[in-house]
C-alpha cells in the first residue's frame with residue numbers, strides 16, 4: 001500500500017495505491033474516486049455494539065467503508081469533508097494514538113480502531129464526549145484536520161498546554177489533565193469552552209490550526225436569522 | 228509473537244519524541260534493549276542496564292503502562308512497557324528494592340482497569356436497557372427521557388410546526404370566534420397550577436371538524452368544529468382535552484417513542500443539537516400525531532377535571548363527543564384521531580357523576596353570534 005498526498009495545503013486529497021487483494025478502511029464519505037477494480041463495502045468496525053457506541057457516543061459515523069482491490073490492483077482518492085491538512089502516520093505496532101472523533105480519515109487494514117472511554121472528568125470537562133478512537137496495530141493511518149496540522153514533540157516529563165478543541169491526535173505514552181483555563185488563557189484561546197489540556201510527555205501531540213466550533217460560530221454571524 | 232518484534236518504546240535525548248521501538252529482554256542481572264536498525268542491511272544495536280539503576284512507576288494515558296527510567300551515559304532513558312509477558316518477567320526477576328514500586332504500579336493498573344470495567348458496564352447496561360426498554364415499549368424510559376426535555380425545546384418544536392401549518396391555511400385573525408376561543412383558553416389555563424406553557428390559540432377557516440394542540444402549547448381550532456358545536460361548553464370540552472395532551476406532554480412521548488432510542492440516548496446524554504435536527508424533520512407530521520389509548524383516556528379524565536375546576540359545564544364535552552360520533556356528515560377529522568366509543572363516554576359520565584355538584588359560570592359571549600360570524604368572510608385576510 002502506497003499513499004501520496006495531492007495538492008498539499010488547505011484542500012488536499014490523498015491517493016492510495018492498493019495491490020491486488022489489499023484493502024483500506026475509510027471514514028464513510030471520504031471516498032472521492034477509485035479504479036473500477038475497487039469494491040466498496042460498508043462494514044461495522046468493532047461489531048454492532050462497537051459501531052453503535054461510536055455512533056451515539058462520539059457522533060462518529062456508524063459505518064466505515066472498506067475499499068478493497070478485489071478485482072485487481074487499483075487506486076482510490078480520498079478527501080476529508082472540511083478544508084485542512086492530511087497527515088500520514090505509519091503505525092509500527094508499538095506506538096498507539098488516540099484520535100479525536102473527527103480526525104480519522106482512513107487506515108490500512110492492519111490498523112485497529114477501538115472506541116475508548118475517557119475518564120469521567122475528562123469526558124465531562126473536555127466537552128468532547130466520553131469516547132475517542134484508539135488507533136493501534138501496524139500500517140498506514142491517515143488523519144485529517146481543520147486547518148493545518150502542527151506536531152508537538154514532547155520529551156519525557158515535558159509539558160504543553162493545548163486548547164481542547166484544537167486537538168487531533170496524541171500518543172498513548174502521554175498523559176493529560178483537563179484544566180479550567182484561567183482568565184488569561186480564555187483571552188488567548190478562543191474556544192469559548194474555557195478548558196485546556198495539559199499534556200505531559202513523552203510522545204507526540206498533533207493539533208489543528210483552526211477550531212471547528214469557533215469557525216462555526218464565526219460563520220453563523222453572517223447567516224441572517226429569520227423572525 | 229516473533230522474538231524480534233519490538234515490544235516496548237524507548238525514549239531518550241537522541242531518540243525521536245514518539246520514542247524508538249525496541250525489543251526488551253529480561254535477564255538475571257537486568258534489562259537488555261535491542262534496537263532494530265533503520266536500514267534493512269544495518270546491524271541492530273543493544274544496550275543493557277542492571278536492575279540496581281532502575282526506578283519504576285505506572286504511566287501512559289491510562290496509567291496502565293510500566294515506566295522504567297534510568298540514567299545512561301547519553302542521558303536520561305525512559306522505557307514504556309505494555310506487553311504483559313515482559314511485565315510479568317520483569318516482576319519475577321526484579322530484586323527487592325523494586326518490589327514495592329512495582330506493587331504500587333500494578334495496583335494502579337488494576338484500579339484503572341477495574342474503573343474502566345465499571346464505567347463500561349454501566350454504559351453498556353444503560354445502552355442495553357434503552358434498547359430493550361424501547362423494544363418492549365417501556366413507558367418508564369420514555370417518561371424519563373421526556374422529563375429531560377426542557378419546555379423551551381418543546382416550544383421550539385411546536386412553534387415551527389405551528390407556523391408551517393398556519394402558513395398553509397386561512398387564519399381567522401380576529402372577530403367573535405377568536406375572542407370566544409381565547410376566553411375559553413383563558414378560563415381553562417387559569418385553573419392550571421404552575422403552568423409552564425403560554426397557550427397560543429388560532430382559529431383556522433376550514434369546514435373540517437378538528438382541533439389539535441401541538442407540543443409547547445400551540446392550539447389550532449377549525450371553524451368546522453365550532454359550527455358543529457351547539458354550545459360553547461362543547462368547544463371548551465375539546466379544548467380542555469387538547470390542553471391536557473400538552474400538559475401531560477403526550478406529543479413528546481409519542482415523538483420519543485417513534486424516534487426510538489436515538490432520541491433517548493441523545494437526550495439522556497444531553498445532546499440537544501442532534502435532537503433538534505430530527506425534530507425539524509418531523510415538521511408537519513406532528514399534526515397527524517395519533518395518541519395512544521392510555522393517553523386519550525388521561526386527556527379525557529384530566530380534561531374533565533379541568534373543566535370542572537374552571538366552572539365550565541363538563542356535560543358539554545360528553546354530549547359533543549357523542550354527537551360527533553353519531554352524525555356521519557362532513558369530515559370529522561377529530562374522530563379519526565379520537566375514536567369515540569361507548570366505553571369512553573361511559574367513563575366520562577361516571578367520572579362526572581362522582582364529582583360534587585357545583586354551579587357553572589357562563590361565558591361572556593353569545594354563542595349564536597359567534598357561530599353566525601363563522602359564515603361571514605369577515606376577519607379573513
Ligand SMILES: [Zn+2]
Pocket residue numbers: 468469472518523526565
Ligand atoms: Zn386526544
